[in-house]
Amino acid sequence: MKVLIVGGGGREHAIATSVAKSKRADKIYCAPGNAGIAQVAECVPIGAMEFDKLVSFAKEHQIDLVIVGMDDPLVGGLVDEMERAGIRTFGPRKNAAILEGSKAFSKDLMKKYHIPTAAYETFDDPQKAIDYLEKEAKFPIVLKADGLALGKGVLICENLEDAKAGVKEIMEDKKFGSAGNQMVIEEFMTGRELSVLSFVDGKTIKIMSSAQDHKRAKDGDQGLNTGGMGNFSPSPFYTAEVDEFCKKYIYQATVDAMAAEGREFKGVIFFGLMLTKDGPKVLEYNARFGDPEAQVVLPRMKNDILDVMEACIDGTLDQIDLTFEDNAAVCVVLASDGYPVSYEKGFVISGLEAFDGKEDYYCFHAGTKFDAQGNIVTNGGRVLGVTATGATLKEARAKAYEATGWVSFDNKYMRHDIGKAIDEAN
Ligand code: AMP
Ligand code: GLY
Numbered sequence: 001m002k003v004l005i006v007g008g009g010g011r012e013h014a015i016a017t018s019v020a021k022s023k024r025a026d027k028i029y030c031a032p033g034n035a036g037i038a039q040v041a042e043c044v045p046i047g048a049m050e051f052d053k054l055v056s057f058a059k060e061h062q063i064d065l066v067i068v069g070m071d072d073p074l075v076g077g078l079v080d081e082m083e084r085a086g087i088r089t090f091g092p093r094k095n096a097a098i099l100e101g102s103k104a105f106s107k108d109l110m111k112k113y114h115i116p117t118a119a120y121e122t123f124d125d126p127q128k129a130i131d132y133l134e135k136e137a138k139f140p141i142v143l144k145a146d147g148l149a150l151g152k153g154v155l156i157c158e159n160l161e162d163a164k165a166g167v168k169e170i171m172e173d174k175k176f177g178s179a180g181n182q183m184v185i186e187e188f189m190t191g192r193e194l195s196v197l198s199f200v201d202g203k204t205i206k207i208m209s210s211a212q213d214h215k216r217a218k219d220g221d222q223g224l225n226t227g228g229m230g231n232f233s234p235s236p237f238y239t240a241e242v243d244e245f246c247k248k249y250i251y252q253a254t255v256d257a258m259a260a261e262g263r264e265f266k267g268v269i270f271f272g273l274m275l276t277k278d279g280p281k282v283l284e285y286n287a288r289f290g291d292p293e294a295q296v297v298l299p300r301m302k303n304d305i306l307d308v309m310e311a312c313i314d315g316t317l318d319q320i321d322l323t324f325e326d327n328a329a330v331c332v333v334l335a336s337d338g339y340p341v342s343y344e345k346g347f348v349i350s351g352l353e354a355f356d357g358k359e360d361y362y363c364f365h366a367g368t369k370f371d372a373q374g375n376i377v378t379n380g381g382r383v384l385g386v387t388a389t390g391a392t393l394k395e396a397r398a399k400a401y402e403a404t405g406w407v408s409f410d411n412k413y414m415r416h417d418i419g420k421a422i423d424e425a426n
Helices: 010-021 051-060 071-076 078-084 094-101 103-112 126-136 160-172 240-260 293-300 305-314 393-404 420-425
Strands: 002-007 027-032 065-068 120-123 141-145 154-157 183-187 192-201 205-207 216-218 222-225 230-233 266-276 279-286 328-336 361-365 368-370 376-378 382-390
Touching (some): 002 010, 002 051, 010 305, 010 361, 027 051, 065 078, 071 078, 071 094, 078 094, 094 103, 094 279, 103 183, 103 240, 120 126, 126 160, 126 183, 141 160, 160 183, 192 240, 192 305, 205 240, 230 293, 230 393, 266 305, 293 328, 293 361, 293 382, 328 393, 361 393
Parallel strands (some): 002 027, 002 065
Antiparallel strands (some): 141 154, 216 222, 230 328, 266 279, 328 382, 361 382, 368 376
């Protein structure tokens, strides 16, 4: 098979690595890819939102399967465009990717189908939002821009003053652009957060092994929210009891709700869950693999990823026995100091060859590129996702941290407590 992966971050590197393991993959392209992905795929300089160019490329190169890794092209309808051109594509169509693309849509869906989530109201008029905050709100309260905002469109406000400023930021100043045309105001929940990824074929859903992310920039969950500073899989907090609850009230219910709305979902649904004292609740849905969740979940998957993706497209996922290694994985993100606010790019990265030929170690590139001399240099806030598998979470964690020492670049920054929760659980 000839495969084209759309995206260029750590998640797409993890997807490309899994595809490269498949005996069925003859040729892998990635658009636009990055310097790490270039080791397993041919990178083509087409951006993920350049739909016409991507479709032309897929037709010209007789691509058998396109895999869309990122949220923006999914929400923008790349899958629909590819299908119109007769190209098989893994990922939800535009009318289903709205599950991630609009928080107002996803909240209304959960309410209508009784899927557990935080209580909320939606607003398209800032004055009405402020009236609501003045009359009915309990603090802290959570404000969410409706649309995609690079994971940054969520504000947790401690008091009325902050919340009013938040409404202004989102709906009037349009800090997150058109994502702020609508807004969700929801109840603040507390509890541990888990990520559960799943494959879906429109009717059947198969759950992947759980993961746990570390979103704050600094040790001890201090500092600003980021795209993710590291994570691990499985989560010891994803117990049999949690699994049973989610299977009963959340997973299949979501797939059935989308089908009932005429928005058949095929692809990956990422359930962002919070374990509250009243049981697990959905914080958010994403319509794609998580980043860096893919980096810890996919290396543990035993199946051929192309078999599973094709079953999602063909509606035959019920015939797939999705299985994971009985081991664990930990990913530590090496970032550029200053991320997520401001940071420099273009520093030469050395030591990457230490990963060559080492079975349990992966160095997924998030933000890298080749400079004019052919060196691999930093090209983003999150630079590398150093990942290791081990028999236990503790072992995987020790190995991942050991491997963070193999690579160096100026302004290298990482958290030192990724997976610390593992110790609390034991
Ligand atoms: P989201 O993009 O919806 O996942 O929100 C980003 C982050 O904001 C989540 O990972 C949580 O840490 C936090 N968050 C979102 N919604 C709530 C909520 N209702 N209560 C408490 N924290 C929340
Ligand atoms: N790691 C969270 C996300 O991919 O949205």
